Amino acid sequence: MAPRAASKTAESSDKVSVICRALRRAIIEQALEPGAKLPEDSLGERFGVSRTIARHALGQLAAEGLIELRRNRIAVVATPSWQDARDAFDVRIQLERLVVRHLAGKLTKAQIAELNAHVDAEDRARGGSDPVSIRLATEFHILLAHMTNSPILIRYVSEIAYRCCLTLSLFSRPHSSECAINEHRAIIAALVRGDEEKVMSLMHSHLDSVAGRALVTPVPQRGRDLLDILAPYAEEAEGGRVVKLPKAARGR
Amino acid sequence: MAPRAASKTAESSDKVSVICRALRRAIIEQALEPGAKLPEDSLGERFGVSRTIARHALGQLAAEGLIELRRNRIAVVATPSWQDARDAFDVRIQLERLVVRHLAGKLTKAQIAELNAHVDAEDRARGGSDPVSIRLATEFHILLAHMTNSPILIRYVSEIAYRCCLTLSLFSRPHSSECAINEHRAIIAALVRGDEEKVMSLMHSHLDSVAGRALVTPVPQRGRDLLDILAPYAEEAEGGRVVKLPKAARGR
DNA sequence: GCTCATCAAAGTGCATGCAATTCGTGCGCA
DNA sequence: TGCGCACGAATTGCATGCACTTTGATGAGC
Incomplete structure (x- = not known):
């Protein structure tokens, strides 16, 4: 009950x-x-x-x-420091690795549909300037975490994803989201195939590409x-x- | 300033x-x-x-x-469920893995001394019945996390270590601590040698041995x-x- | 013109008070 | 004896009030 x-x-x-x-x-x-x-x-x-x-x-x-x-x-x-940001991404990669391990090859049809729907929404809200697209990109990862049904994983991934997102607003340029969307689609595909290693490397380069292209810009304010x-x-x-x-x- | x-x-x-x-x-x-x-x-x-x-x-x-x-x-x-406990240990192992990667072969003399002192303290407080020994065993891991100087890692490891400890009080028998102490010593040694893989496997079996021997006992209350x-x-x-x-x- | 003391305005730290909800217990009834 | 019900005590939900700290603006002194 x-x-x-x-x-x-x-x-x-x-x-x-x-x-x-x-x-x-x-x-x-x-x-x-x-x-x-x-x-x-x-x-x-x-x-x-x-x-x-x-x-x-x-x-x-x-x-x-x-x-x-x-x-x-x-x-x-x-206002996270650059060092904080690197730390956060390090930890995040490990956590998302766990998510992938939970999920690879085990997605239900409904879940796959949900993921695709989410990425479609990202597509619709396209354009790095739209604040909604930033949020959706982050929430894609949170959605994945939710599918593990592991409360701890959900909480930690959500938290750290938000923090990474916050970091980005400090250091990154406007956030080129088409790239992220394609990467999200690739991740879904690999997850469905159950190709765990592929997902791992995709996820890694995905997060790294987001973190890596950060450049220190003075805050707009x-x-x-x-x-x-x-x-x-x-x-x-x-x-x-x-x-x-x-x-x-x-x-x- | x-x-x-x-x-x-x-x-x-x-x-x-x-x-x-x-x-x-x-x-x-x-x-x-x-x-x-x-x-x-x-x-x-x-x-x-x-x-x-x-x-x-x-x-x-x-x-x-x-x-x-x-x-x-x-x-x-x-009152974490058994499922929660498994989740927690899964995540914990990944996080401690990160800690080890940060620390392997990079410990300063002062840090090594601090770790040894801590394990000595565990030794002194020996005996599974002493609540202090339980706390010290948990805090060994937190101490390691602190040495990474990564705020996020510190926070997550601390948090999850506490939660695991809480779980143990539900499911485990009195907690045989001599075993844990020896494992802690072995981990320090391997960390000092910089033998990352060795530490990993030690840590894994260490955590697993703690989690694994848990048996469902009705809460004493x-x-x-x-x-x-x-x-x-x-x-x-x-x-x-x-x-x-x-x-x-x-x-x- | 620049520095520093002074003071009011703004904001937080915390306790307390009142309304609403839950909990536990004893009573009535079968 | 067992079960439901209702009422009082215990407890939380939340707002408000007062004291203390910080802020920043004004003006005196140099």
Whole structure:
């Protein structure tokens, strides 16, 4: 009768996890750039909750390494160093290796369809400039992880994929996504064939090609207002129910 | 000037992280068994903080998978399934593999000394019944991870090592530690020689021997009072300063 | 013009209070 | 004796309030 938890590692109460999800999306779609400030009140205001809840959400995201929390200081979106990035990719390759081992030759028809559908979606959202395409590229890997049915693997791959994605927004050029899409298709094909070694090498070069072509660029840093930036994410969060915005504390 | 953060992944404010550390220790030393209830007020009372802080700490530990949080329900120490355990060990082996690759043949004299000192400490605390020896065995692996200087690796290995340790308290017999100690010594030796492959196989069989000899035993479940159980951990937490205990709400 | 002290505004750290939910126990009834 | 039900105690969910810290802007002194 118990629905076999599987996902949902922590994500305690609903409101907190809603905010976490929204902020994660905002970060990986680069609406929130590294270094962006996240004051508790503003978040609370935007999502229609008190500071307590916003604070809790920030704590969770900090545990995932997506934001940085320093005592008595405003939380900011994490700004990983280049060294951090290399570390992350190293670990990520090992983890994805495990995913591949779980999955090679064992995909069900439904799963194959789901993967293809996802890549089709990536195709539709093509164009490196579209923030959605960045997110989808990352979520392809997360989708693969989910198919292992291994909660730990799911959590770690998700977390590290998000972090890598964050890194990219710091170091990489606009993210040439057609390349990634083709590589994703090749990976699916090899997985279906059960050609584990092929998938491994594909995955390796795939991740490396993303990480490798990174070049250090100064952060663009457009400084929009946080309430504006988060508006679409807050809307989607509660299924379209636009949260209250009593005082239009615009232009902080 | 900035001291190059490096460690400290999340662990926001001091009080929260103190409680987290104390609970982690209590859990891996099996003072808190899987399924043990952790009401917010009791924790707050024991550590001399309000529910707010205790709650935040529980959130962090839930993110690490050490405790389980369900809406409107008392937090409990996680009770990993056997399947979870296998998953954890799979991932762990990959992660430790990375650690070994970082470290093989690259250990400094100081690091070698530190490792030997640690194993000596394990030796001293010998005896599977001593909860400290269990903790030290786990912390050997965490110590190795720390030597990689890779924040991500440190965090993941620590986390998963704790979780594996937790699993053991559910499924394993008392944990025959002399064996583990010898294996630890062998691993150090091979690491020093730079014999990467040897370390790998040692590590693999080491972890496997720990996981493999697990047998499903019904949880013992002694039901002591939470305040009693946590007393020593709360003391150590704040450097010996015993926290206030205004109302002796004994024998809940 | 530049540096440094001072102070208000903004923000976090934490405790407390109230509403809502769950848990456990005793009672009624079969 | 066994089973269901209902009510009170225990506990969580969340917002709010106050104290303390940081920030950054203003003005005095050099």
